[in-house]
Structure formats: C-alpha cells, structure tokens
Amino acid sequence: MKKPIVTNDYDSSIGSLKNYITGFLLALILTLLAYFLVTQKIYTSYNQIIAIISGLAIVQLFVQLIFFLHLGRESKPRWNVTVFVFAALVVVIIIVGSIWIMNNLNYNMNHSDSKIIKDELIH
Amino acid sequence: MIGKLSLEAFKHDQIVMFGVMSMIGAGLLAVILLTVFKKWKWLYKEWLTTLDPKKIGIMYIFVAILMLLKGISDAGLMRIQQATSSGASEGIMSATHFQQIFSAHGTTMIFFVAMGLMFGLINLIVPLQIGARDVAFPLVNAISFWLFVAGMLLINTSLAIGEFSAAGWLAYPPLSELAYSPGVGVDYWIWALQIAGIGSLLSGVNFITTILRMRCPGMKLMRMPLFCWSVLGSMTLVVSAFPILTVTLALLALDRYMGMHFFTSSFGGNPMMYVNLIWAWGHPEVYILILPAFGVFSEVVATFSKKRLFGYKYMVYAIIAITVLSYLVWLHHFFTMGAGANVNAFFGVMTMIIAIPTGVKVFNWLFTMYRGRVKFSVPMMWFLGFIFTFTIGGVTGVIMAVPPVDFQLHNSLFLVAHFHNMIIGGVVFGYLAAINYWFPKFFGFKLNERLGKLSFYFWIVGFATAFIPLYILGIMGATRRLNHYDASLGWQSLFIVAAFGALLIVIGIALLVAQIIVSVIKRKQNIDYNGDPWDARNLEWSTASPVPFYNFAVLPEVHDRNAWWDAKHKKHKIAEPTVYDKIVLPKNTSIGFLIGVLAFMIGFGLVWHITWLAAAPFIVIVCLLIYRSNQENTEYTVPMSVIERIEKANKLKAQAS
C-alpha cells in the first residue's frame, strides 16, 4: 500500500568489516608511500614530488570517502554526493582563486623580481 | 575582574546620548506595557520559548524593522553631515563619530535588516509552500534566531557602552588591527557578526534539509514554488560562503587578541588577503540577499497577473546559474588592488556574464504580465518599482565591471549609488512587497492599501532623489565616506538634494509603520475570511488566515505546479479530509532563548576582555546541549479535539464571507 520512502537508507550503506579493513590498509599504504618518498628524497624535481604527493592525498581522500564514509552507496536521489561535489567545487575555487589572485597582486609591487619590471622594462 | 571596562565607556556626545536614551526609552516602554497588560507569561509561552517557525519568522521581521529604524537614523545623520560640511563648516559631528556612523549603518542594514527580513520570510513561507508542518530542525531554528538577537543586542550595546568600529562595514586591516584601532569598536563588530553568522549558517543547513527532505507527496522539485527554489539557491550560498566569513573574522580576532600576524602590516602579514577573503564571502552574501527577493517577485507577478509564471524551467536554471556564478566574480570588489590584467579581465568578464541570468528572469516576469489580468495592488507596485530601479542599478554594475572604468569609479559615490540601487531597489522593495503580500496570511487581515501605496511613492521618489545626485557626484570625483569637502568643488547643492531624498525615504518608512498601526486598528474592516485574499496559486493560500499552528490538518498531495490554483479550478481537487492526520509537534523550550542570552554575555565578555564572562556562559551552553541530548520527550501529539475545533471554526469563518 504505502511505497517505501525515497530517502537515503543508511542501513544498506553501512558496509562490512571487509570494507573497513580494506580502507584502512589502503589508507595506510598511501600514507607511508607519501612519507617515504618525501623523507627518503626519492624524486627528481620539486614539481614532480608535489604532484605525486598531491595525487596520493586525493586518492586517499576517495579511499576514506568510499570505505569509511560510504559515499555514493545510498539509494537515489544522491543528495549527499551532490552536496559533496558542490562543496568540493567551492573549496577548489577558494584555494586556487586565492593563490592565483594573491600571487598576482605582487604584479604592481616594486620588488626587484616583480613581473611588472620585466614587462615594462623598468630599470 | 571587569577587563577593559571602565566608567569612560559610558561617556558619549549629545547625538549618541540621544540615541541611547531613545533605545532605553523604547525598552522601558515595552516593559511597562507588558506589566500593565499582564503579558509576561504570554510573552514567555508564546514567543520566547516557541519552536513554531511562523512565530520565529514574525520575530525576525519585528527585530529587522526595529533595526531599520536605527539604520535609517544613521543614514539621515550622514546625509545631514554631508549636506552641511562644505568649506568652513565642519558639519554636525566629528570625523570619528562620522566614521562610526557609516560603519554602523552598513553593518546594521546588511546583517540585521536585510538578513533579518530574509530569514523571517523564509521561516514563514517555506514550510507552508512545500506542504510541511515544520522545518527540519526546529530547535536549531530557534537557536539561530536567538543568536541573531544576541548579535543585534551587541551592536546596540556598543552605542551605550564603549564605541563602535570606525573601520567601515567590512573593517579592512591594517586600520582594523589593534595598532590602528586599539579601542573596543572593532571587537564589537567582530563578535556581533561572528555570533549572528553562526545563526545564519545553522539556518542554511536547516532550510536546505527542509526543502530537500520535507516536501509533501507529489511535490517534485520541478513542481516547487519558485520562492522555494530561490531559497534553496540562497541557502546553498549561505552554507558555502558563511564559513569564509567565520574564518576571516576569527583571523582578525586572533591578530587583535593573540598577537598573530595574518593581516598586520609587518611580520609577514598580508592585509590584502583579508580583502580577498572577506569579498569571497561578501559577493555571495549579496546574492544570498537578492535571490529570495527574486523569488518573492515570481510569486507576486504570477498572482497579480492571474497567470502562470512564464518560463518556470528557465527561471529555475537562472537561479542555479546565479548561485554557481556568484562564486566566480568576487575580485570585482577590488579591481584596483593591484592584480594584473589577466586576473582583472577574467573577473570582469565573469561579472558581465552573471548579469545574463538575472536578465532572463526580468524578461520572464514581464512576459508573465503580458496578456495577464494585471491588478496594481501594493505588492505589484513594489514589483514595478523594482523593475525600473534594479535594472538601472544592474546596468551601472555592468559599467563598473569593466576594470578600466572601475579604476575611475571604485569607492566613489557612483559605487555607493550602485549598490544602494541594488539593495534598496531589489532587496528592500522585494521584502516590502512580501510583507504586503503575505501579511493577511499570518494575521488574518489585509494591510491598508492606501497607506501602502503612499509609502511606496515616498520610497521610490525618495530613492531617486537621494541617489541620482550620488551617481553624478561619483562621476565628478567624490569618494565615499567623506565627512567634509572643499566648498570650491560645487558639490554641496547635490548633497542637499540627496539629503532631501533621504528625508522622503524616512517618511516612506514612517508611512510603513503607520500602515501597520492603522491596519491593526481597522482590522475588522479588512478581515481575510477564506485565507485566499488575492486568489493566489500556491499551497500556503490553501490554509486559513491566520494559519493554524499545525499548518495543515491533512498533508496535501500535489500533482502539478500551482497546486492551489489547480485545486480551486478543479483540475486536481484537494479532497475534503474525512480523517485528520495524527500530528506530532515539538514542545516549547527555553533553550534557544537561553543560548541567545548566554551568547550575548560571551560576546560582551570577549569585547571587554572579561575572561570569566566569556568563559562561564560557554560552559553553561555546553551543559545545556548535553542536557537537551538526554531529553527523550521533546515532542507532543496534538489532541484531535483541538484540530477539529480549529478546522470547524475556520470553515465557519470562510462561509461567513
């Protein structure tokens, strides 16, 4: 008679012991990998290592989201995922935007190494 | 023991003393009236401890209107100062006082008038429009309101005890740092906003959850009234932007209280980072304010044109577009701060793009009116006033979106005129239309039409008279926040015209207050018998006026947009209920009110560096929350006899018309 509620059913999304152990081991590996790469200086350039550890952090983010927080496991409508995607977008805009803007604000400063001096050939 | 507090804090000049006496007088009057009419218990039971969003909404609007009186007084004083302080004359007040007034004016109007009116409306309308009985988290809702009140009280206290910030409504460092603002003014500003901001954030979470999870059967998102869509967009912005404000205020506080160096002018601090962060919040904030106003107009235009809203789908997409795009424009508030051409160009282009979805909405409203049976009631007149003023304001915004032009106009009176154009023409006109439109729903009688129209005329003529001179002055080179200027500039006559315009707006506000008072006195002549005085379209009009405390005796089931219009014209009739639902509602509780009081004490303690006053109430709040978490009987079932009695009485009333 009354159909089931279209809401997120947290029962089915709790996962199993296997889930948690897998997640834990993966996160452990990713953490140790990043740590040893940096402390043992196993990299050829600054940009390379930054890219690698950032990548490892993002992967671990998803590992923890999926295995510990069960994101994406709930039944439709997946509002949790939508909300997360929007928040991630805002986070990226704030961080990248701020870095871009604040770096750029040095443009008109009269430091000896600032860009405007090179651009306008100020001596 | 009492931190930095001393008797010095109570000494003020004449104008301030007048303000303080007015506030104390008003408070005493309220106390006397409550005592004489023996209404203390009523106040406590019906208002201080309520969790009913309808009552909370009314309280928000009441507080917002009180703060409007304070904000407009500040505006009036500023206009008088600038109209008189030409050449040899110093005007009516000192420079320091003037700085505090313009700071208080902006802070009050944005955080306490506009946000207050907005949250009030959202509380009143959203649950009814989605066919729900309550919000998702009723106690959190009450806490949000009382935190708002705590912030409001802090700002008002700054008038009487100590001083307010002299650093503008956004308190840019280094001026707002301890070195240049050693007094308590900036601290009052920080804590009032921090406390009220937490309330706003909690409301954002509350209303998104309410809209996404508590709609009645059949109300798919694309059948939801457009006001609710606009609230969804606005609340999305609240939850993603207010944390930035929280952080920025906290970092400024850390600089001032703990000697940190985020925004100081040396030790590696970067004041420009403050400007960057505060506007990353500040730009979404103005869209937070305007989106619900757009939602109000969508409701008003459709009702008073007796026609479906044109292009519902595109109106929804426009709201979503505005919500997302408002994150990509914030640098346009500081084009002149020294970013390179690439950055300025990107944000300039994005600023122009964001005007497009708003344009789509304006055209859709106009197309709704086209071939409709338009009735020029007061809400519709506010809409027409909005179309003219907001469009002009929008155009001036697009002008300033061009960075080279902005280099001339940044922080001039042109800018001041632009943003007042948007906020008054858009936000204020929208919320005043809403008050006239929905007043009968909550009070059972209509507002006086004649006084409403008169108020509108004074507002719109006053607005034009006050702000067109400011546009001209801005182009002539007048910067904002001037307390004095050279007589040879020839600006005085324009300032005098602007002051006269402000007077007209003050009369408009007085007429608004008069409208409410006269309507209350004459309420028996204007009774709303059947709950639908405008022959409107959405679910809130399917209830009686005033709305029963449980909203709906039977939760509606919806099959299309404009569900109430459908039911009236028998497409999908809302059936007469044979059996009423079992209704469970939250019990009243004083926790919200207590948290507000305690938050005020914490704020006051932080401002004056009174450690025990900042720490002890915090511990009490934690204990209150733990106590509440242990309470199991927080709800009650409404007795069937109560529901039957109210429904029967409302039916009789509807038949009496």
Next chain:
Amino acid sequence: MNDNAIVIPSDKVSIEKENTNKTLFGFWLYLMTDCVLFAALFACYAVLHGNTFGGPKGSDIFSMPYILAETLLLLTSSFTCGIAMLYARKNQKKIVLYALIATFILGLSFLTMELHEFRSLVIDGHSWRQSAFLSSYFTLVGTHGLHITIGLFWMVVVSYQIYKKGLKEFSIKRLALLSLFWHFLDIIWIFIFTVVYLMGVV
C-alpha cells in the same frame, strides 16, 4: 526520479528512521560547511606560508617521524570508530564500547602529541606571534586540534549514553553523527599532513 513515491511515514519505526536519515543529511551538510572553513584556512596557509619574516620555516621545525606517528594514530582511530559504527548496527553493545574506548585513547594520544609539539615550539620562541607563517600554521593545525578536542568530549558523552541507555535508535543516530565527524577529521588531516608537513620539508 519517481517522486510519486514520496510518502510520509506513519508508523513509529519508519518515522524514527526518517528522522535519523534527515539528521544525518543535515549533519553531512554541516560537515561540508566545515570543509569550506578549512579551505579558507588552507588558502591562508598557502598564501602566507612563505612569509617567515626571518624566523624558521617548515623544514626547520617539523620532525617527520613524530608527525608520521600522529598520522598513524589518527588513521587507526578512524578505523576503530568505523568498527564501533558497524557493530552498533549489529546491536553488539560491548564491542561498540570497546571500539569507542580505543578510538578515544588513540585520539587523545594524537592530541597530546600535537599539544606537546605546540608547547615545544612556543618554549623555543617560535610562537604564533613570530611571523605570518607561524600564525597560519598554528591556526590551521590548531583548528583541527580544536575539532578533535570537541570530538573527544562528544565521544565521552555518547559512550556514556550508550553505556547507560543501550543501543536504541537515537543512540545509534548520535553515534552515526559522531563517526561522520571523526572520519571527516581524519580526511582533513590527510591534507594537513600532505600540504603542511610533507610539502613543508620537500
């Protein structure tokens, strides 16, 4: 999406369940706001971390083995918190309480190590007053630590409620909220570990 299936629950069990789900969604939404809060702090750190004003930079003051130990403690506590949640759904009160105690001890150890690190920095004269870098470091890491502290207090209250009143629906709801919070804090730490510490010593 078939919304004609939106039906308001009328029996007590489904009402409670709907209430739990609604609260969990609201709390998830709140956690997203907390993410934005940390984003603003990360943005500040990114912009200001180079401004050492003659004082120490990251590589001068961070001890990597120490930080690794903190990280592993917190990660393990996130795991034990997950275990608590798993067995709460299976109604195993004893395992839940042991898992919560383990989570608490691991979390408290993390916090103690962090406070010790802060204290030694201050004693060495490298407090938050020394430079913008240190201000943003102490604030970013300290805000995370403040959240951990709140989580620990919360853990005590929830554990006590489960101990006294058993695993009823509303206790499970509270535990679910706490575990969402605790997992979220470990996720934030991934980024502090990477951006502040690892990138600091590269």
